[in-house]
Amino acid sequence: MNYARVLRGVVGAAGFLAAAELVGMSGLVDDRFLPRMSTVLAGAAGLVTDQDFLADAGATLTVWLLGLLLTVAVAVPAGLLLGTLPRAEAAVRPLIEFLRPIPSVAVIPLAILLFSDNLNLKLAVIVYASSWPVLINTIYGLKDVDPLAKETLRSFGFAPLPVLARVALPSAAPFIATGIRVASGIAIILAISAELMAGGSEGIGIYITEAASGSRVDLMLAATLWAGLFGVVADSVMVALERRLFRWHHVRTGGAR
Amino acid sequence: MLEITDLVHSYGSHRVLGGVSFSVAEGELVSVVGPSGCGKSTLLRSVAGLIRPSGGRITLGGEPVERTPDNLAIVFQDYSRSLFPWMSAANNVALPLRRKGMDRRRRREAAMTALEQVGLADAGGKFPWEMSGGMQQRVSIARALAYRPSLLLMDEPFGSVDAQTREDLEDLVLNVCAHHGITILLITHDIDESVYVGDRVIVLTRSPTRVAADLEIGLGRSRDQIATRQLDAFVRLRAEVGRLVRGGHTTTPASVLEKH
Incomplete structure (x- = not known):
């Protein structure tokens, strides 16, 4: 990422904040509905030392991380299986293509009926929604493995399973990593959605619900801001990690830097 | 050590190999040359056990090749993929x-x-x-x-490098073969190269492919990019292989040069 690009991004964000503040100052909008931007930002800063909010944020992040780990544990092996068994993939494909476009939030009410335990409920919807990109990317990553690379190891007498482990898996790893990054964004959406819809004792979603019942729009927005920031940070960390781990891939595909 | 007998292979109804037979002795460097699309790679993949040929017999050290044999290595043309x-x-x-x-x-x-x-x-x-x-x-x-490996297969190993590098690599392979006593089967479409590196040159016909000629090169092991290529014997052999690859096996006394 170059300097000029970052600068433009900062200018854009600052411009938006300034415009929002001006709208607030002009008195065009009742600040009970849309508080001033400065109030929201001050609220967001205050949340850093708010023990309640920190506990809520911690709970959401724990669910997010657990959900993401479960997703990887489920979707990567499933993708490896389907990616190496074309017939099984052909059989499952229509089902995947049918389920995948269903908005994941729509399954939350069903999950509420199915799961009595709040944590299980959240994990279930996160895994359901986040598995698709990991699954699809793993399958495509495996299909994309150069047959010559596999033949090379086969010619040295390696059996199918070692060939999968030593060639197919590393070749597909950059695709799988991208799938996991996309999944991490979905997981945070689902974690908070589940908290909003299913309730529970703690979580950013719970905090937002409580702020709403107290008509504290500024705190609702402040909490939302933190959720958004977390998503951005998680994404950038993963992008940086991918660049580092899979430099060979980015060099080859010309996507370096 | 490598014995190929009546090797036949078809992709669907298209017959690529139409009964290829030749053998390679221990420590030999045999180059296989033929027109493009004549099934050279199919031949190599069959020897490596990477594909199962439709018919014929391949034995390596007396053992029939059914899957990838031990002690076999391949150098592919496409190093960046391999x-x-x-x-x-x-x-x-x-x-x-x-x-x-x-x-x-x-x-x-x-x-x-x-x-x-x-x-x-x-x-x-x-x-x-x-x-x-x-x-x-x-x-x-x-x-x-x-x-x-007891047998090293090379599939157009110098096909993707520049001319200077190609010469360096040809000499490297000659050196390796001489010092390590490895048996090498080298597939190429380059007539000049087949003669320069080979102890023997197997010329293949168009598909359905058969062996058009099996030529003993007899230039000795010590070869030089400039001097060897100037030898009368080299020039004659290169011309001979060239004619054979183009399918004209009657124009010169190939029988004189042929081993079998």
Whole structure:
């Protein structure tokens, strides 16, 4: 990422904040509905030392991380299986293509009926929604493995399973990593959605619900801001990690830097 | 040591190999040349056990080839696809040695030795994509050497490098063959190259492919890019192979040159 690009991004964000503040100052909008931007930002800063909010944020992040780990544990092996068994993939494909476009939030009410335990409920919807990109990317990553690379190891007498482990898996790893990054964004959406819809004792979603019942729009927005920031940070960390781990891939595909 | 008898292969209704027979003796460097699309790669993949031919017999050291034989290595034309980009050169070379049950340290040592033999003593830590094409193909050759195969198959090994590198690599292979006594079957479409590197040249016909001629080269093992190519015998053989590849096997006394 170059300097000029970052600068433009900062200018854009600052411009938006300034415009929002001006709208607030002009008195065009009742600040009970849309508080001033400065109030929201001050609220967001205050949340850093708010023990309640920190506990809520911690709970959401724990669910997010657990959900993401479960997703990887489920979707990567499933993708490896389907990616190496074309017939099984052909059989499952229509089902995947049918389920995948269903908005994941729509399954939350069903999950509420199915799961009595709040944590299980959240994990279930996160895994359901986040598995698709990991699954699809793993399958495509495996299909994309150069047959010559596999033949090379086969010619040295390696059996199918070692060939999968030593060639197919590393070749597909950059695709799988991208799938996991996309999944991490979905997981945070689902974690908070589940908290909003299913309730529970703690979580950013719970905090937002409580702020709403107290008509504290500024705190609702402040909490939302933190959720958004977390998503951005998680994404950038993963992008940086991918660049580092899979430099060979980015060099080859010309996507370096 | 390698015996190919009546090898036949078809892709669907298209018959590629129409009964190929020849043999390779221990320590020989045999080049196989033929017009493009004549099934040279199919032949090589059959010998390697990577595909199961429709018919015929291949034996390696007396054993029929049914799946990939042990002690066989291949150097492919496309080094950039055949080397693993996520591994350093040394690790690329060392990887197949796992099949030999060698521990980490011995694999590493064998890899370094092989890299030295191909003139890349200092490049072990580099990644394939940090190297020139010629260097990458040297790494592929080192990987094959480290494995100590009894038969080394080379599929157009110099087809993707520039002319100067090509000459260097040809001499490298000649050297390796002489010093290590490895048996090499080298497939090429380049007539000049087939004669320059080969102890024998097998000329294939168009598909359905058969052996058009099996020529003893008899230029000795010590060859020189300039001097060897000036020899009358070289020029004559090259012309002969050229005619055969173009399908004109009656124009010159091929029978005089033919071994069998």
